[in-house]
Amino acid sequence: MKEVKAIFQPFMLSDVLQGLAKVSNLPAATVSEVAGHSVVHPDYKPKPKIKLEIMTPDEMVDDVVETICRCARTGKPGDGRIFVVDVETTVKIRTGERETAD
Numbered sequence: 001m002k003e004v005k006a007i008f009q010p011f012m013l014s015d016v017l018q019g020l021a022k023v024s025n026l027p028a029a030t031v032s033e034v035a036g037h038s039v040v041h042p043d044y045k046p047k048p049k050i051k052l053e054i055m056t057p058d059e060m061v062d063d064v065v066e067t068i069c070r071c072a073r074t075g076k077p078g079d080g081r082i083f084v085v086d087v088e089t090t091v092k093i094r095t096g097e098r099e100t101a102d
Helices: 010-021 058-072
Strands: 002-008 029-036 047-056 080-086
Touching: 002 010, 002 058, 010 029, 010 047, 010 058, 047 058, 058 080
Parallel strands: none
Antiparallel strands: 002 047, 002 080, 029 047
């Protein structure tokens, strides 16, 4: 299982969610408002971004990443970044069920 984390422009959220809705059997996503900060450029003013987090089976990662790239891309600096991280385990709090992405 993987966690796909995407950070992108807030005005692209609707397009990204519409694109992801077309990915068959995609589990739920978590959306947060975040601010980007630069340690390399101290004069950089924080800019609002959206952070989208999705737990997904390994076989769905490419579809999810490609969809986010296609739907969040403007072609301008600041479009964002996607991180794919291995997930060691998941546990549903309500049921105790393990290793589920939904």
